[in-house]
Amino acid sequence: MRDNKEESPKIGERLLYDRFxxxxxxxxxxxxxxxxxxxPEEHFELILEAARHAPSGANAQPWHFIIVREQAAKQKIADYFVEEQRVRARLKMKFPTPDYSGLATAPGFIxxxxxxxxVSAFPVLxxxxxxxxxxxxxxxxxILLQSVAAATMSAHLAAAALGYNVWWVTAIGQQQAQDAMRPLLGIPDELSILDIFCFGPPKKPxxxxxxxxxxQITNWDRFNPDNFMSDEDLDTWIKKMRHKVMYKDAKNID
Ligand SMILES: Cc1cc2nc3c(=O)[nH]c(=O)nc-3n(C[C@H](O)[C@H](O)[C@H](O)COP(=O)(O)O)c2cc1C
Structure with a gap:
């Protein structure tokens, strides 16, 4: 740990920024x-060490990470996700669904x-x-969700720094899946499973x-109206672009 400012990067120094x-x-x-x-076990530790230092509202650190190593448990969880996609298809949600059976292939599964x-620890009556x-x-x-996302992102970046590819999975819609996953992993009922963090070497390019x-995202002093999307623009984006940005190489998007 850096004890004083002397050892911190100088403001504006690019070396660490470029590496980051x-x-x-x-x-x-x-x-x-x-x-x-x-x-290796050490990689899980290195990754969660990054999560541990994340900021959080009221410094509550309202997160838990369960490292799943048993293949049978990974498979069961993957099955819940696959089933959830069937539910969504029946509901005609029209979301371009990935193949969640890939979850069971993840060597890193958190x-x-x-x-x-x-929530009571934040400003409420x-x-x-x-x-x-x-x-x-x-x-x-x-505040709570942003806090957990901050820690999760730190973990994802740490995994990327170790050379892994990652997968952030939130598609746990059905309550039954939550209820089934908790006992599978010994998670108390008071906790909610928010997402799954998978990482490992990729199978495909x-x-x-x-x-x-x-x-498009930077606004100086005032919101730039050029960056505003009307309801119609957004609808068109969902219809024409969403599937491309999810599944295509940026180079191949027209
Ligand atoms: C909050 C959040 C939720 C996500 N949920 C899912 C998910 O449920 N299923 C999925 O396949 N990918 C999910 N992703 C991954 C995104 O699809 C992916 O990050 C995005 O397509 C951009 O690709 P990139 O991560 O390679 O930059 C999620 C990412 C975030 C940050």
């Missing part, structure tokens, strides 16, 4: 892994859980079910997905 960007740019999703690869009771407090509770839930230009 190498990792950020090359954190790339894959949805099928080499199932033969065995992740279930991310959170404790929603921590205790024991108050008024409309006013609903607003604060919604905000507190966002990876590709860099489309990212917005800096100008």
């Amino acid at each position: 960007m190498d990792i950020a740019r090359n954190r790339i999703t894959t949805r099928q892994f080499d199932p033969e690869f065995v992740v 279930v991310v859980a959170s404790d929603f009771r921590y 205790r024991d108050d079910d008024s409309e006013l407090n609903k607003m604060y509770i919604e905000n507190a839930e966002r 990876i590709y860099k997905r489309w990212k917005k230009d800096a100008s």
Whole structure:
């Protein structure tokens, strides 16, 4: 740990930034892994060490990471996800669904859980079910989710820094899957499973997905109206672009 500012990078120094960007740019999703690869225990520790240092609302650190090593458990969880996609197809959700059987191939498999009771640790009125407090509770839930996402992202970047490809999976819709997964992993009912973090060497060639230009997300002083999408624009994007940005190499997007 750095004890003083002297050892920190100088402001504006590019060396560490450029190395960091190498990792950020090359954190790339894959949805099928080499199932033969065995992740050394140390790598799990290094990855969760990065998660441990993440920021969180009220420094509550409302996260738990369950490292799943048993193949039978991975397979069962993969099956729940595959089943959820069948439910979504029946509901005609029209989401371009990936093949969730790939979950069972992940050598690195970490279930991310959170404790929603921590919502009370954020700015809310205790024991108050008024409309006013609903607003604060919604905000507190966002604080909790952003906190867990911050730790999860640190873990993903650490995995990328170790040379792995990653997969962030949140598609756990059905309550039954949550209820079935908890006992499978010994997770108490008070906790919610938020997502699965898979990593490992990819089975198929990876590709860099489309990212917005800096100008599309950067607004100086005021929101740039050029960056606003109307309802119609968004609808068109979902119809025409979504599947491409999810599954195509950015180079092949027209
Ligand atoms: C909050 C969040 C939820 C995600 N959920 C899923 C998911 O349920 N299933 C999936 O296949 N990918 C999921 N992803 C991965 C995205 O599809 C992927 O990050 C995106 O297509 C961009 O690709 P890249 O990671 O290679 O940059 C999720 C990513 C994030 C950050």
